[in-house]
Amino acid sequence: MDSIVVTGGGELRGEIPIAGAKNACLTLMPATLLSDEPLTLTNAPRLSDIVTMTTLLASLGAEVTSLQDGKVLAMSSHDINNLTADYDIVRKMRASILVLGPLLARAGQAVVSLPGGCAIGARPVDLHLKGLEALGARLDLRDGYVHAEARGGLKGAVVDFPFASVGATENVLMAATLAKGTTVLNNAAREPEIVDLAQCLRSMGAEIDGEGTSTITIEGVDRLHGATHPVVADRIELGTYMLAPAIAGGEVECIGGRMDLVRAFCEKLDAAGIEVTETQRGLKVARRNGRVRAVDVVTEPFPGFPTDLQAQMMALMCTAEGTSVLEEKIFENRFMHAPELLRMGAKIDVHGGHATVTGVERLKGAPVMATDLRASVSLILAGLAAEGETVVSRVYHLDRGYEHVVRKLSSCGARIERISA
Numbered sequence: 001m002d003s004i005v006v007t008g009g010g011e012l013r014g015e016i017p018i019a020g021a022k023n024a025c026l027t028l029m030p031a032t033l034l035s036d037e038p039l040t041l042t043n044a045p046r047l048s049d050i051v052t053m054t055t056l057l058a059s060l061g062a063e064v065t066s067l068q069d070g071k072v073l074a075m076s077s078h079d080i081n082n083l084t085a086d087y088d089i090v091r092k093m094r095a096s097i098l099v100l101g102p103l104l105a106r107a108g109q110a111v112v113s114l115p116g117g118c119a120i121g122a123r124p125v126d127l128h129l130k131g132l133e134a135l136g137a138r139l140d141l142r143d144g145y146v147h148a149e150a151r152g153g154l155k156g157a158v159v160d161f162p163f164a165s166v167g168a169t170e171n172v173l174m175a176a177t178l179a180k181g182t183t184v185l186n187n188a189a190r191e192p193e194i195v196d197l198a199q200c201l202r203s204m205g206a207e208i209d210g211e212g213t214s215t216i217t218i219e220g221v222d223r224l225h226g227a228t229h230p231v232v233a234d235r236i237e238l239g240t241y242m243l244a245p246a247i248a249g250g251e252v253e254c255i256g257g258r259m260d261l262v263r264a265f266c267e268k269l270d271a272a273g274i275e276v277t278e279t280q281r282g283l284k285v286a287r288r289n290g291r292v293r294a295v296d297v298v299t300e301p302f303p304g305f306p307t308d309l310q311a312q313m314m315a316l317m318c319t320a321e322g323t324s325v326l327e328e329k330i331f332e333n334r335f336m337h338a339p340e341l342l343r344m345g346a347k348i349d350v351h352g353g354h355a356t357v358t359g360v361e362r363l364k365g366a367p368v369m370a371t372d373l374r375a376s377v378s379l380i381l382a383g384l385a386a387e388g389e390t391v392v393s394r395v396y397h398l399d400r401g402y403e404h405v406v407r408k409l410s411s412c413g414a415r416i417e418r419i420s421a
């Protein structure tokens with residue numbers, strides 16, 4: 001198994017290109033199932049999660065061709081010949097559940113494996129299922145699979161989500177584009193990836209209004225047509241690389257970064273004493289005045305501080321002056337990076353959904369283990385600020401969500417390499 005070795009201490013200077021958003025791409029890809037005409041995505045990220053979704057779509061009969069070194073995904077779902085999403089693929093990635101709504105809408109039936117638990121919490125899919133049931137689907141849970149049927153087609157309805165779930169909003173939004181009549185999604189998630197999905201669906205002929213707010217209205221149409229759509233920039237990759245000069249010192253310009261994608265996060269960086277400026281090409285981040293200040297963080301649905309940046313922010317707080325409290329409100333078990341950061345000399349006390357972090361002047365390199373995607377990159381960030389060598393093992397987590405991490409950071413002067421065991 002590969003590991004990543006980081007030798008900390010040096011400042012970073014340079015520019016890092018920000019890729020298309022993994023989470024947007026993983027919901028845009030299943031949208032191909034809604035139409036028999038081609039859907040092409042540009043600005044796609046090169047990640048193992050995208051390969052997993054490609055395998056899943058191919059297992060259903062879709063054609064997915066990766067062009068321009070993976071940056072373009074040309075998809076066609078002209079011939080859907082299998083309506084079962086198998087456990088062996090679904091268990092690798094929760095986002096696989098996003099084929100359920102589109103398959104049901106297009107074919108009137110689908111059988112999709114339940115994704116099961118994952119390292120950061122139970123993460124059920126009840127809201128996805130309730131939303132589809134509201135559109136008239138009949139669902140039956142058997143042998144670990146959701147058996148879904150809507151023989152006469154889905155029907156528009158009012159769906160009240162008790163919690164603004166990103167995935168449930170996406171699944172029901174896609175399904176509603178082909179339902180008969182009007183669907184209203186109340187308490188819909190407002191994440192930029194949902195706005196991106198709605199824009200793509202609209203370019204395929206869907207009638208959607210209100211994305212980016214908590215009420216989305218969809219007027220069902222008979223069919224969707226082909227389209228070409230650029231994937232929105234990855235705000236989590238952006239925030240992660242913005243933290244690199246914040247923790248290591250120096251100045252880095254994140255090319256393609258947009259302030260509107262990371263506003264709540266930037267407010268925290270500002271309070272910590274990090275300079276962020278908008279440039280022609282993206283966002284420039286600099287740490288100029290010694291140690292950062294401790295700031296408290298609460299994770300919330302968009303536009304709040306994203307849970308997917310909590311682990312990375314904790315790495316920064318480990319080196320801050322003072323004590324900060326990080327509260328995780330989205331997932332119940334998302335502090336698994338804390339024990340690894342402790343191995344690097346951090347002072348962290350986890351109690352329930354809170355972590356109290358007292359900054360230390362200098363972290364110390366250590367062998368550490370990645371436990372999930374965002375945890376793995378938080379350990380790399382910590383390694384940039386640590387004295388000596390940090391060896392991060394289990395980096396396959398990293399490959400799910402960060403393309404060319406070694407290349408991007410080393411181009412700014414980081415001493416980082418990947419070692420194959």
Ligand code: UD1
Pocket residue numbers: 023024026094095121122123124125126127128129163164165166167168189307308330331332
């Ligand atoms: C998406 C992102 C993930 C991010 C998360 C929150 C993708 C592929 N993944 O995940 O990176 O961390 O949003 O921003 O886009 N819940 C239920 N029932 C459901 C659905 C969700 O109880 O049916 C709960 C979850 O367990 C969790 C919370 O709601 O505690 C948020 O989940 P949700 O917004 O659905 O996240 P995902 O779409 O899974």
